Amino acid sequence: MPHDMPINDPLVTTLVALSAVARERQLTDTGERPFDVADELAEILAAVNARVGGTDELFAGQPATKRTELITALIAAGTQRRPGPDRGLHEATVFRAIVAVTDLARQSVAYIADDGRSPFPFADELTDALDSVVTRIGGIAELFAGQPITPNTTTIAALLGSPLPNTLPTYRSEPVRVLLDVDDQFDNFGLLDHHERVVRGLWSAVVDESLPNESRQRATASYHALQADFTAEKAAYADNYINTVPQVAQDLDLHAPIEVVVRYRHDPGAPAVDPLTQQVTRALTQATIVPATGQAPRDHPGRRPADLPGIALLTGSGVHRRAEPSPTRRTQPRRDSGTALDPCTRRASHDHRPDGLQ
Structure with a gap:
């Protein structure tokens, strides 16, 4: 001095x-x-x-x-x-x-x-x-x-x-609570519009009294199968999202545990947004495999999942999903869940570090 x-x-x-x-x-x-x-x-x-x-x-x-x-x-x-x-x-x-x-x-x-x-x-x-x-x-x-x-x-x-x-x-040492609004994610991916277009087409056949009964029955079965499949697809995406947390925490060098709260965005209990939750949400969204494509958004930059070819093929006997390629990243979240998540289900991750919270 x-x-x-x-x-x-x-x-x-x-x-x-x-x-x-x-x-x-x-x-x-x-x-x-x-x-x-x-x-x-x-x-x-x-x-x-x-x-x-x-x-x-x-x-x-x-x-x-x-x-x-x-x-x-x-x-x-x-x-x-x-x-x-x-x-x-x-x-x-x-x-x-x-x-x-x-x-x-x-x-x-x-x-x-x-x-x-x-x-x-x-x-x-x-x-x-x-x-x-x-x-x-x-x-x-x-x-x-x-x-x-x-x-x-x-x-x-x-x-x-x-x-x-x-x-x-x-x-940061406090838990990072991030919101997962699956409907909102699927809307951003273009998958919600894709689903609704197919549903509208099927529903018009279901209610069309000029069609033979057999055709209407096939349309009704396809409609219900599609709805059930879409519900299972959203549940599988939520599982993938949660299972991707350890990978993202490691990528971000984040020492705090991450909690994923599955709710609708405008629910009173939805977690608050701050700069870190936004950063974590972006990373999770990019790294999570979308069941309809078998790929994470970061695997096809510049294109939404709905923009990829062949995400769903409609036939007279229902919806058949194309074969899912192996993920290109080192972490492969499981995609075997068929259980629908309640919108208020709270899924908490464990601290990814072997020595616990520091």
């Missing part, structure tokens, strides 16, 4: 205040901090900038550098942020940090020399303080533990000259 630090030195008080902000990181039930360091630092800098009169005053006595550019970006982000949830006692911690960083900024201006330069340029002083905070709490990975990667975390990592860890999957 560029100068001696008595206890009332603004750099010391800034270090202490920002360390307190960083250490208050209780996780929510979705595994993320309610008040993450990156966004709070942006808010703190925005408040300091307003107090001292703008960036011209904040950076007085120092040339424009990459550090001033990054801090300016944080100020802009903090200025645009809407008020977050009630921080309770944590609000006082944030306020003390605003006061300390304001004193640090005013020190830079107070000691501008005759050559117009400050011996304590704010951008460098703040970066020194942040670097010491990171060292105190155990590194940048610990600083961002439990937080999603955002533009603000990226900016702070660049300011510190440190690589940004993939914190969201690595540090």
Whole structure:
């Protein structure tokens, strides 16, 4: 650090205040901090900038550098942020940090020399303080533990000259509860439309009194067989989805257990959505084998399952599915379930790691 630090030195008080902000990181039930360091630092800098009169005053006595550019970006982000949830006692911690960083900024201006330069340029002083905070709490990975990667975390990592860890999957410890709405998935796959087109054709034959009874009976049998087959197909997909969880957890380096909740999207008990559940859902959707095709969506990028040829062939005696090819991935979920899942069935996975939750 560029100068001696008595206890009332603004750099010391800034270090202490920002360390307190960083250490208050209780996780929510979705595994993320309610008040993450990156966004709070942006808010703190925005408040300091307003107090001292703008960036011209904040950076007085120092040339424009990459550090001033990054801090300016944080100020802009903090200025645009809407008020977050009630921080309770944590609000006082944030306020003390605003006061300390304001004193640090005013020190830079107070000691501008005759050559117009400050011996304590704010951008460098703040970066020194942040670097010491990171060292105190155990590194940048610990600083961002439990937080999603955002533009603000990226900016702070660049300011510190440190690589940004993939914190969201690595540090979450709470279970990741993901929703599986099978009807919604099949709709996105185009399979629901495909099924309904075939059903409508059969139903028109079932109710057509001009057809011979034998033809109507065959159509009725085919209709019921198709409905039963589609129900079994959805149940098999749900089983495949759940059985793909360990593979996806390993691919994402996720240490938390994943719970799959089979419900309709708008049910009151459907799990909440957060950035990690979205990431896990996308990965599971791409990796899960669709029974109608015998392939996972990632095996045919750019095409929906319903767009593949021969997903179902309708004959006079019912629906016959084409032969299913072997999956191309190392994990082969079972496809032998014929039991329909109740929409509210909750299926929980086990932690995929041999040593349990860390």
